[in-house]
Amino acid sequence: MxxxxxxxxxxxxxxxxxxxxxxxxxxxxxxxxxxxxxxxxxxxxxxxxxxxxxxxxxxxxxxxxxxxxxxxxxxxxxxxxxxxxxxxxxxxxxxxxxxxxxxxxxxxxxxxxxxxxxxxxxxxxxxxxxxxxxxxxxxxxxxxxxxxxxxxxxxxxxxxxxxxxxxxxxxxxxxxxxxxxxxxxxxxxxxxxxxxxxxxxxxxxxxxxxxxxxxxxxxxxxTPQTYIEDILINTDIDGADGIITYNLTTSSVLSNLHGTRATECVIEVLDKLGEPVANTTGCSGTIRVANANFWWPYMMAAQPGYLYTLWISINDGTGRWDSYPEKVGIRTVGLNSTNLSINDVPIYIRGLGKHEDSDVSL
The missing domain is CATH 2.60.120.260 (Galactose-binding domain-like)
Incomplete structure (x- = not known):
């Protein structure tokens, strides 16, 4: 030894x-x-x-x-x-x-x-x-x-x-x-x-x-001492625009409590090429993406599985930041007695395949 x-x-x-x-x-x-x-x-x-x-x-x-x-x-x-x-x-x-x-x-x-x-x-x-x-x-x-x-x-x-x-x-x-x-x-x-x-x-x-x-x-x-613990995201469509509603949960040992709010939250939306298309501040709120590229399944659009990136940053009040990138597709899902629809377009499901490594199946 x-x-x-x-x-x-x-x-x-x-x-x-x-x-x-x-x-x-x-x-x-x-x-x-x-x-x-x-x-x-x-x-x-x-x-x-x-x-x-x-x-x-x-x-x-x-x-x-x-x-x-x-x-x-x-x-x-x-x-x-x-x-x-x-x-x-x-x-x-x-x-x-x-x-x-x-x-x-x-x-x-x-x-x-x-x-x-x-x-x-x-x-x-x-x-x-x-x-x-x-x-x-x-x-x-x-x-x-x-x-x-x-x-x-x-x-x-x-x-x-x-x-x-x-x-x-x-x-x-x-x-x-x-x-x-x-x-x-x-x-x-x-x-x-x-x-x-x-x-x-x-x-x-x-x-x-x-x-x-x-x-x-x-x-x-x-992570830093105060960090982004969870991100809740919902999306909607308004004409040609995409709507992203978000809510952040943070965790901090500074207060020894989970669910505490950071002093400052900054959200930036990047398109597939990494270009900024929208931004806002606040730990919860809504972002409008003008002329958005919507998420579509394979064979329903020229760019199926289109994902934006939300760069989420929080400040703990001491000047120290935590940041996290989250992928999001802008879409709606509808269901009635006869149809399942994506973005108000009926979809015929030929099979089911879901895997987190594929943009198309998100």
Missing amino acids: DSRTFVVLGIFFCLSILAKDLPVAEALWGGLYPNESPSREIKTLDGVWNFRRAPRLDPDQGFREEWYNQPLKKSGSVIPMAVPSSYNDITQDKSLREHIGWVWYDRMFVVPSRWQEDNLRVFLRLGSAHYHAIIYLNGLEIASHEGGHLPIRAEITNFLLYGQENLVTVALNNILTPQTIPQGKIVYHNESDGYPNNYFIQTYDFDFFNYAGIHRPVVLYT
């Missing part, structure tokens, strides 16, 4: 002893999608992680032996695992593909001392992890989440070792029950039938494979 590893493990041990005196990490909703801006920075944790599955007949071994308190490779064998991915399809191991129960991921990472010196808030975000995830940082549980299809986010500002190595560990369970989405059921077999004690299988009625793993990107991102 080299001296640096010894020091890091010593710090982990001290943190675990003092955990009761540390603030508890708050598991948050998934938040705005991480976008870089003049006030925000992103560090990806995607790549090759260490991976181990818990024994099928002893699923709680990792918790009992506290695998999260040190790198997994120090408590047993590990294999490399791509993140994001479904672990079922990465190897040629049939038993791993069909594994039921807990698996464990971990990796080391470093954050710059500058983040602490600049008084930034730091968040950890997993785009999704199927199905039940428990996340540890330096041996401390910082978040847990059930539901394999939504982001998991926690503020980790006070739990990081700045300028040093940090250990993030994710325990992940893919078991489906009648209460999960999708539903499944665990069926136990008896020893009298020739099965090992506590042997079980996963059953379900849907027609797709129960893929599991860390399925979406894992990132760290920073």
Whole structure:
């Protein structure tokens, strides 16, 4: 063991002893999608992680032996695992593909001392992890989440070792029950039938494979102390003009309250070429975009999926700004007993495809 590893493990041990005196990490909703801006920075944790599955007949071994308190490779064998991915399809191991129960991921990472010196808030975000995830940082549980299809986010500002190595560990369970989405059921077999004690299988009625793993990107991102927490946007059409109605929610540790209002909010609308077409001030309000390009589905316009960018900036009253870019398509959606319409034009739906990576499907 080299001296640096010894020091890091010593710090982990001290943190675990003092955990009761540390603030508890708050598991948050998934938040705005991480976008870089003049006030925000992103560090990806995607790549090759260490991976181990818990024994099928002893699923709680990792918790009992506290695998999260040190790198997994120090408590047993590990294999490399791509993140994001479904672990079922990465190897040629049939038993791993069909594994039921807990698996464990971990990796080391470093954050710059500058983040602490600049008084930034730091968040950890997993785009999704199927199905039940428990996340540890330096041996401390910082978040847990059930539901394999939504982001998991926690503020980790006070739990990081700045300028040093940090250990993030994710325990992940893919078991489906009648209460999960999708539903499944665990069926136990008896020893009298020739099965090992506590042997079980996963059953379900849907027609797709129960893929599991860390399925979406894992990132760290920073914000100022007062930052844009949420943006609510609605659009309408008035003749040739587009109407964008917005409402901002901010979060600040300055008042220790969520939902506080920033001192100043500035909104600028840019077209697809990055040219400004409208602007306003205020943390809620309405913007009129003259002669707007409306959002249309594929094959209903020469430029389907046209998106504007709202550059949203807030000032916390001390002169420090947070800014965030948000894409928006100007459109209306109508529904009556016979038709679904986009921008008052009936649309015939030939199929359904929605993915956040495509402008056309937004």
